[in-house]
Structure formats: structure tokens, C-alpha cells
Amino acid sequence: MSQPAGKRTVIGASPPRIEGREKVTGAATYVDDMQFGPSLLHGALKRSPIAHGRIVRIDASRARALPGVRVVVTGEDFPGLTGLYLKDRRIFALDRVRSVGEAVAGVAADTPEIAAQALDLIEVEYEELPGVFDPEYGASPEAPIIHPELASYEVVPFVFPQPGTNISNWFKVRKGDMAQGWAEADLVYEHKYRVPHVQHVPLETHVCVAQQNVNGKITLWSSSQSPFAQRNLIAKALHIDHSRLRVITPYVGGGFGSKAGVSMEGAAVALAMHAKGRPVKLRMTREEEFHTTFVRQGLVAILKMGMTKDGRITAMHNRFYWDGGASTEYGVNITRAAGYSGTGPYYVPNIHVDSYCVYTNHPVGGAMRGFGMPEIHFGIEQHIDEMAHRLGLDPVEVRLKNCLKDGDETLTGMPMHPTGLSECIRKAAAAINWGQETVSYSSTKRHGKGLAAMWKAPAMPPNPGSSALVRLNEDGTATVSIGGVDIGQGALTAMAQFAAEGIGIRVEDVRVNTVDTDYSPYEWQTVASRLTWSMGNAVLRAADAARTQVLQAVAEAWDEDISDLDIVDGQVISYRSEESIPLKNICIDGVQRKDGTFVGGPVVAQGRFMPDYVTPLDPETGQGPRAVVHFTTGCQAVEVEVDTETGEVQVLKIVSAYDVGKAINPELVRTQMEGGAVQGLSTALLEGLILDHGVPRNPNFTDYRIATAVDAPLETENIIVEVPQDDGPFGARGVGEHPMVPTAPAIANAIYNAVGVRLDSMPLTSEKVWAALQNNDI
Amino acid sequence: MNHTIHFTVNGEPFTLSVASHHTLLQVLREQLVLTGVKNGCEAGECGACTVLMNGEPVNSCLVLAPEADGATIVTVEGLAHDSQLDPLQEAFVAAGATQCGFCTPGILINSRALLDRNPDPTDAEIRAALVGNLCRCTGYIRIIDAVKAAAHAQREVQP
Ligand code: FES
Numbered sequence: 001m002s003q004p005a006g007k008r009t010v011i012g013a014s015p016p017r018i019e020g021r022e023k024v025t026g027a028a029t030y031v032d033d034m035q036f037g038p039s040l041l042h043g044a045l046k047r048s049p050i051a052h053g054r055i056v057r058i059d060a061s062r063a064r065a066l067p068g069v070r071v072v073v074t075g076e077d078f079p080g081l082t083g084l085y086l087k088d089r090r091i092f093a094l095d096r097v098r099s100v101g102e103a104v105a106g107v108a109a110d111t112p113e114i115a116a117q118a119l120d121l122i123e124v125e126y127e128e129l130p131g132v133f134d135p136e137y138g139a140s141p142e143a144p145i146i147h148p149e150l151a152s153y154e155v156v157p158f159v160f161p162q163p164g165t166n167i168s169n170w171f172k173v174r175k176g177d178m179a180q181g182w183a184e185a186d187l188v189y190e191h192k193y194r195v196p197h198v199q200h201v202p203l204e205t206h207v208c209v210a211q212q213n214v215n216g217k218i219t220l221w222s223s224s225q226s227p228f229a230q231r232n233l234i235a236k237a238l239h240i241d242h243s244r245l246r247v248i249t250p251y252v253g254g255g256f257g258s259k260a261g262v263s264m265e266g267a268a269v270a271l272a273m274h275a276k277g278r279p280v281k282l283r284m285t286r287e288e289e290f291h292t293t294f295v296r297q298g299l300v301a302i303l304k305m306g307m308t309k310d311g312r313i314t315a316m317h318n319r320f321y322w323d324g325g326a327s328t329e330y331g332v333n334i335t336r337a338a339g340y341s342g343t344g345p346y347y348v349p350n351i352h353v354d355s356y357c358v359y360t361n362h363p364v365g366g367a368m369r370g371f372g373m374p375e376i377h378f379g380i381e382q383h384i385d386e387m388a389h390r391l392g393l394d395p396v397e398v399r400l401k402n403c404l405k406d407g408d409e410t411l412t413g414m415p416m417h418p419t420g421l422s423e424c425i426r427k428a429a430a431a432i433n434w435g436q437e438t439v440s441y442s443s444t445k446r447h448g449k450g451l452a453a454m455w456k457a458p459a460m461p462p463n464p465g466s467s468a469l470v471r472l473n474e475d476g477t478a479t480v481s482i483g484g485v486d487i488g489q490g491a492l493t494a495m496a497q498f499a500a501e502g503i504g505i506r507v508e509d510v511r512v513n514t515v516d517t518d519y520s521p522y523e524w525q526t527v528a529s530r531l532t533w534s535m536g537n538a539v540l541r542a543a544d545a546a547r548t549q550v551l552q553a554v555a556e557a558w559d560e561d562i563s564d565l566d567i568v569d570g571q572v573i574s575y576r577s578e579e580s581i582p583l584k585n586i587c588i589d590g591v592q593r594k595d596g597t598f599v600g601g602p603v604v605a606q607g608r609f610m611p612d613y614v615t616p617l618d619p620e621t622g623q624g625p626r627a628v629v630h631f632t633t634g635c636q637a638v639e640v641e642v643d644t645e646t647g648e649v650q651v652l653k654i655v656s657a658y659d660v661g662k663a664i665n666p667e668l669v670r671t672q673m674e675g676g677a678v679q680g681l682s683t684a685l686l687e688g689l690i691l692d693h694g695v696p697r698n699p700n701f702t703d704y705r706i707a708t709a710v711d712a713p714l715e716t717e718n719i720i721v722e723v724p725q726d727d728g729p730f731g732a733r734g735v736g737e738h739p740m741v742p743t744a745p746a747i748a749n750a751i752y753n754a755v756g757v758r759l760d761s762m763p764l765t766s767e768k769v770w771a772a773l774q775n776n777d778i
Numbered sequence: 779m780n781h782t783i784h785f786t787v788n789g790e791p792f793t794l795s796v797a798s799h800h801t802l803l804q805v806l807r808e809q810l811v812l813t814g815v816k817n818g819c820e821a822g823e824c825g826a827c828t829v830l831m832n833g834e835p836v837n838s839c840l841v842l843a844p845e846a847d848g849a850t851i852v853t854v855e856g857l858a859h860d861s862q863l864d865p866l867q868e869a870f871v872a873a874g875a876t877q878c879g880f881c882t883p884g885i886l887i888n889s890r891a892l893l894d895r896n897p898d899p900t901d902a903e904i905r906a907a908l909v910g911n912l913c914r915c916t917g918y919i920r921i922i923d924a925v926k927a928a929a930h931a932q933r934e935v936q937p
């Protein structure tokens with residue numbers, strides 16, 4: 001793509017985040033902070049107490065009669081199906097509940113207290129059905145069927161439900177000759193790994209306010225990663241015009257995937273449609289947040305690999321059973337991503353991968369930072385480590401030998417693009433002095449080192465679009481409108497940098513708007529670590545176009561060639577005539593020609609980007625020329641201290657090295673690496689939703705611990721590797737999710753290195769370490 | 779039941795009629811529209827709602843509104859003076875210690891309390907002081923760095 005001329009003063013610099021001051025003063029407004037006045041109604045949802053059952057009867061008459069109750073709605077009011085990739089979900093359960101916490105009715109009342117009282121007055125009678133609480137069992141023919149209507153659900157063409165079973169997607173890879181792969185191997189090793197459900201834990205729980213005005217126009221203020229996807233899905237589910245639904249997203253208090261797509265927002269809109277013009281707020285309690293919006297799916301992975309005695313991987317047969325929960329509208333695509341990434345970042349000649357998305361009576365699984373990759377890498381990266389040890393090989397050397405290099409064929413038959421993976425592995429290993437003995441200062445505190453590599457592609461449809469608008473203001477500043485959301489990753493700042501660089505002004509002179517679908521240009525979703533790359537391209541193109549509008553007018557007025565003109569720090573300059581004029585003098589009123597007339601006018605420019613090269617994959621073999629847009633690769637290395645008396649694991653140091661193509665704002669990249677690493681550490685050591693026959697037993701911060709300041713590693717090192725992305729803006733590709741992908745297996749490998757025990761299920765709690773130590777003479 | 783309370787918030791006196799079952803968090807957010815005070819759990823487990831009450835950090839979601847009668851409260855909105863940011867606020871922006879920003883007000887307030895009682899805290903003291911403030915974005919390292927930088931800046935000004 002065309003890139004602006006001139007020196008890059010803004011790209012690769014690290015201005016602090018542009019909304020930082022608002023966030024440290026309490027001025028930043030989140031949805032729950034918006035004021036709606038005394039007409040605001042308070043919504044609440046009646047939820048299923050059972051995991052699986054038929055709804056025999058709902059009687060809401062007593063709730064309706066309660067003074068102060070304004071709206072009561074149930075499934076019969078909104079029977080339509082919704083979902084991002086597979087339409088298998090309703091706003092309210094209709095005839096069957098499939099998980100504890102599924103919404104069966106909604107109320108809106110004058111106060112939260114009345115709303116809570118009304119919920120108690122709604123009577124629901126259930127006939128319990130046998131449940132499915134394990135994905136392997138769920139995929140078996142013995143399991144009760146959770147969605148008998150699966151065959152009738154609308155589904156995107158790249159997802160393959162298996163009607164008559166609980167399998168809502170089956171992604172297959174068949175490549176090479178398995179018999180030959182096993183025959184060439186000196187060691188064949190099979191093992192099963194388990195990853196529990198975890199919760200994203202954004203500090204701000206899901207919250208939205210919906211209002212329908214007298215003309216039928218609906219506005220939804222939503223803490224969302226996907227304002228446009230919400231508009232699309234909700235409009236379709238409720239059969240309303242897209243242009244009559246407006247989604248506004250101010251600042252968002254963390255998402256990590258949980259606020260992608262639609263979860264509880266449809267219920268707020270449904271309530272608002274009956275609220276006679278009054279706004280309705282729906283805010284999840286922390287307990288609701290833990291299990292009723294989205295969770296990260298659980299995984300059972302059965303991995304089998306062959307390796308020669310010099311460390312070459314000859315074959316992989318990997319099976320992934322995803323615990324997709326009661327609906328898999330989003331989870332089906334995680335299953336797909338796991339399938340087409342199912343070897344990890346390695347060249348493997350002979351491959352058999354099955355990735356199954358399985359309905360269970362567990363909470364609904366959705367996108368979470370890493371989108372299936374932390375879960376599959378937990379097994380893959382331990383498996384490779386274990387095989388290296390069994391063969392007496394160095395795990396770093398084994399990874400370097402097998403990891404994908406420029407031109408190697410990936411498991412789906414796509415040639416790997418240039419990647420800095422080997423460099424990431426080498427640099428991460430060097431940063432923990434890999435190969436040097438660790439010194440343990442006490443006989444009960446053992447130190448160990450471990451490392452894990454990763455890859456991850458943006459998991460999305462083949463053609464998600466981005467667009468941007470750039471307007472110049474009377475004072476020479478720029479206003480950038482985008483449809484992507486800053487959920488903390490720093491998108492507003494990165495986009496300001498692209499705009500500043502593209503136009504030729506200072507970052508401080510760029511404002512970037514938060515999203516309002518009535519005014520912001522389209523963006524698919526803030527997911528898949530795709531904004532810097534995709535939306536960045538759109539903003540850069542828009543900025544480029546704005547710059548061209550200015551320069552064309554100046555060229556005409558000054559009778560100069562556009563190639564002799566430039567915009568530097570808000571000044572239009574001519575390298576030929578050495579004339580200059582401030583941008584602010586001309587970006588609205590145009591430029592005066594010699595005869596006194598004007599040329600140009602208000603500068604408004606647009607840019608857009610959509611990948612146009614991703615191909616479908618063969619449903620039977622998973623093969624195709626180009627499965628994904630690109631892979632971001634990387635490696636983490638950790639040092640741990642394990643207390644052999646208590647099993648406690650302290651992470652001393654985490655080194656992260658990722659190939660980001662080009663770091664637009666290196667400090668923001670490093671903060672993503674660091675925050676992701678600690679989130680990875682947290683899930684590795686502490687987290688897991690305890691589900692007892694579908695009933696969540698720890699939906700609060702006392703029983704579900706996340707890492708605090710004392711759990712954070714003592715030291716971090718964040719290494720940026722830059723092998724440019726051919727279609728990335730200035731070569732950039734995304735890195736938002738990747739930093740938590742290899743953390744858990746890196747820690748598990750370090751624990752093995754320290755005390756010789758292998759833990760094949762997350763979280764790696766001190767109890768598990770201690771118990772494993774009892775069976776080991778260490 | 780309603781109570782009348784008199785208290786000082788960010789230097790200004792207020793007399794309010796509050797519901798006796800409401801929390802200080804609700805009063806601050808809903809009656810005084812000090813929405814910088816965040817609600818992350820309403821159970822005393824996340825620290826997002828931290829305010830200074832008579833100089834001590836408290837989870838405002840655990841304080842009943844009538845208990846605030848006579849108290850002096852400082853919220854994140856009260857940290858800056860005459861648009862001059864608190865050194866902690868400056869340091870949090872500079873160090874990249876805020877991402878989504880939702881935990882930030884509570885962490886700033888708790889850090890203020892720490893620096894008020896200990897102007898030169900060690901890493902371990904900072905970590906221990908902030909253990910009740912959850913942050914899901916930053917990984918805490920830069921928060922610790924920012925508190926140290928602010929402590930340093932503050933000592934430069936008032937040794
Ligand atoms: S809201 Fe008060 S501690 Fe979480």
C-alpha cells in the first residue's frame with residue numbers, strides 16, 4: 001500500500017496513551033457512569049437453577065402485579081435464535097434450559113430492589129433432564145442430546161455441525177501419511193491434558209442501557225468490544241432495521257474477549273422494547289459475570305506425537321474436545337482455530353487433527369484472549385518438552401529444529417510467511433541464561449527454568465472489514481472516527497499515531513472518537529488482535545487521503561508539483577519554493593490561488609481495509625492455500641522457585657519475546673506483553689471455575705482467585721522482534737492476545753525442570769505440585 | 779429508612795438524606811455523581827471502590843452510608859488540586875500503569891494512602907499495600923514502578 005513520505009517520527013515512538021489523563025482523574029466515562037435521570041428502569045434476569053431441563057410452566061403474573069414493576073418478558077416474547085457463527089442461542093430460554101444461570105425471564109422496575117423482588121415472584125416449573133458435564137462423554141453416542149434442533153440452525157459455511165450428536169463443529173486436518181510418520185519415529189508418546197473453564201474477569205462487569213424512543217429507534221449504550229456486531233446480531237434477532245438500532249460504546253473496563261459478540265445485551269434491548277420510552281439498565285453482578293455471560297471453554301486434549309532420536313517431529317495425532325457449554329455460537333470458531341493451529345508452531349509432515357466443539361450443560365463458552373491457543377499450547381508445549389527429555393535432547397534445540405520457518409508448509413498447507421519465531425525462541429532462552437545450571441539456595445526451595453513457544457492467527461471470517469474517517473478541524477487538529485474499541489490495549493493511541501504520521505501532524509493534535517454506530521464507520525469487532533493491523537490500515541489510508549486532499553489543493557494554488565510538497569508538524573511546506581503555510585489556515589477554508597479565488601475545502605477523508613485473499617479449507621482435510629491472514633509468533637521463558645515442602649510455586653521472572661512485525665508504540669506493546677504474561681500466570685497457577693454438575697461453586701473473588709500484586713513476577717523482560725508483515729501498516733501485526741498463550745506451559749515446564757514433576761491439568765496449584773512430589777523421590 | 783448525614787467529600791461539605799441500607803459507594807456514585815469511584819464487585823473483594831475515609835483507605839462498598847456521617851472522604855476526583863495532578867496520577871500515565879483504567883481510581887487512592895504513611899516504600903511494601911486491588915490488565919509491574927516514581931517525585935518536591 002502507499003505510505004506517506006517523510007521521516008517516521010511518530011511510528012515507533014512511545015507517546016503515553018492519549019486518554020491516560022482522563023483515566024487517572026476519574027473523568028473517563030464508562031457505561032455505568034452515564035446519567036439517565038429518574039426515568040431509568042433497573043433490569044434483572046431470572047435465571048435457571050438447573051443445568052438441563054424442560055420448562056413446564058412460567059407464571060409471571062405475581063411479578064407483573066408488583067407495584068413498580070414496569071416490564072416482564074419471557075422467551076415467548078422473543079423466540080428468535082441468535083449467534084455469531086451458529087444461531088443456537090435465545091435471549092431468554094424458550095422451552096428448555098441448558099445451563100445453570102441461563103436467563104428465563106427479564107424484569108424492569110423502578111428500583112433494583114423491586115426488580116429483585118419481582119424475580120422472586122416469577123414461578124418457573126422445570127422437568128429436569130440428564131446433563132452432560134464432560135466434553136468427551138458429550139461427544140459419545142451415549143450422551144443425551146442437548147440441542148435436538150441442531151440440524152435446523154443457521155450456520156456459516158466454515159463450521160460443520162453434526163446433527164444428532166452434541167458436536168456443533170468438527171474441524172479436521174488430514175495431511176501426509178500417518179503410518180509412515182509413526183514408522184519414522186524413535187519415540188511415540190501419547191498423553192491427555194485438561195484445561196478447566198476460566199473467567200475473563202474484566203474489572204468492569206457487563207453493563208448496558210437500552211432505550212426505545214416513541215419512533216421506535218433503539219439506542220444501546222454498551223460496554224462492548226463489538227458495537228457493530230451487536231447492532232447486527234440484535235437487529236436480526238429482533239427483526240428490526242439496522243439503522244433503527246444505535247450502539248454507543250464509551251470507555252470499556254476490560255474485555256479480554258468476554259465482551260465480544262452479544263451475551264446479555266439482547267435482554268436489555270428486549271426489556272426496553274416494552275418500557276414505553278424509558279431507559280433500562282442491566283448490569284451484571286460479579287457472580288453473574290463469573291458464569292452467565294461468557295467463560296473460556298474447558299478443554300480435554302489427547303496428544304500423540306512421534307519424534308526421531310535427533311529431535312525431528314515425524315507425526316502428530318491430536319484430538320481436542322472442547323467443552324463448549326450450553327450454546328456454542330461463538331465457541332465453534334474457537335474449535336476451528338484450534339484445529340487449524342493444532343500442531344503448534346511446528347513443521348510436521350504427517351498430521352491428523354480432530355477438533356470437536358461439544359455441547360455440554362456448562363456455562364456458555366466464548367472468545368477469550370488467545371482464542372483457544374493458551375488451551376492447546378498447554379498440552380502441546382509440555383508434550384514437546386517431555387519428549388525432548390525422554391530422548392535426552394535440549395528442549396530449546398528441539399523447538400528450534402522443528403519450528404516453522406519462512407516457506408515451511410503449515411498443517412493446512414499454507415506456506416509460512418517470514419516469521420521471527422526462531423529469533424524469539426533464541427532471545428527468550430538467552431534472557432534466562434538457558435543452559436546454565438540454576439542455583440537453589442535452599443534444599444526446600446528449588447529453582448527451575450522453562451520455556452514455551454506459540455503461534456496464533458487472527459481467528460475470524462475470511463473478510464472482516466475496517467473503515468476510518470479523518471476530518472481536519474479549524475485549528476489544524478484531526479478528528480479520527482473508528483468503529484474499533486479501546487478496551488485497554490491502547491487502540492486509541494495507536495490510531496492517533498497512524499493518523500499523525502499519515503497526515504504530518506503531532507500525536508497531541510489528534511483526537512480519536514469512541515464508538516457510536518450512528519456516526520462511526522464500520523468495524524467488524526475488537527477481537528483477534530486485529531485492530532493495529534486491520535483498523536490501522538484503514539486509519540492510515542484515511543490519513544493518507546486527507547494529506548493528499550491538502551497537498552492537491554496547495555499544489556494547484558501554488559502551481560507546484562505535489563511531490564515537492566510535504567506536511568511536517570502541521571506546516572505545509574514546499575521543498576522546491578521553500579514556501580510554507582500552517583495546515584490550520586487551509587484545511588477548512590481551502591487555499592487561496594494567486595487570483596484571489598480558493599481551491600480545496602473542508603478536509604474529510606476515508607479509508608478502508610479488508611483482507612481479500614483468505615481461502616476456504618477442504619472440510620475433509622483442512623487443506624487450502626491460505627487459511628488465515630497471518631500468524632503472530634513468540635516465546636516465553638520463565639524462572640520459578642518451587643517450595644518442596646508446600647508445593648508453592650513463585651514465578652521469579654517472565655521473559656516474553658514476540659514478533660510483532662513492527663512496534664507502532666513499543667511501550668504499549670511491552671505493556672501488552674507484561675499484562676498478558678501475568679494473566680497467563682494467573683490462569684496457570686490459580687484459576688478454574690469449579691462446576692459441580694453444572695453448578696458454579698466459586699463465582700466470587702474469594703474462591704476464584706486471580707493474581708494480585710504479590711503474585712506478579714519479581715522481574716519481567718519484554719523483547720520486541722520485528723519481521724514485517726507484508727500487508728500490515730508499516731509492517732505491524734497484532735500482539736494483544738499472544739502474551740498469555742505460552743505462559744502456562746512455560747511455567748509447567750519450569751516446575752518440571754525444578755522438581756521433576758509434570759502436571760497435565762490446570763491450574764498448577766500448590767496442592768497438585770505437593771501431591772505429585774509425594775510420588776516422586778526428589 | 780432514611781438518615782441525614784453531614785460529611786466532607788473532596789473538601790466540600792455535604793448534607794444528604796441517604797437510605798440506611800445504601801453503601802457509601804452508592805451515595806458517592808448515585809447521589810454525588812462521583813463516578814470515578816468504581817464498582818467491581820460490591821463485596822469488598824476488588825478494591826475498585828477504594829476511597830479515603832478520614833485518611834484511611836476503605837472499600838466504599840462495605841461502608842454503610844450512615845457510617846459516613848461526620849467523615850472526611852477523598853475520591854479519585856479529589857486527588858488533583860487546581861488541575862495540578864497528584865504525582866501518582868502523573869506517574870501512572872507516564873509509566874503505562876493504566877490500561878482499561880477501571881481499577882485505576884481505587885489503586886491511585888490506595889497508593890496515596892501508602893505514600894502518606896510511608897513516603898519511601900520498597901517494592902515489597904507496595905505489593906503488600908496493593909494486594910486488595912485487583913487489576914486484570916497491567917500485570918501490576920508498571921503500577922509498582924509508578925508508585926515508586928511518584929514517591930521519588932514527591933520527595934524531590936517536599937524532602
Ligand atoms: S466494589 Fe468494593 S471492593 Fe469491589
Ligand code: FES
Nearest residue numbers: 877878913914915
Ligand atoms: S487497568 Fe484494567 S483492570 Fe487495571
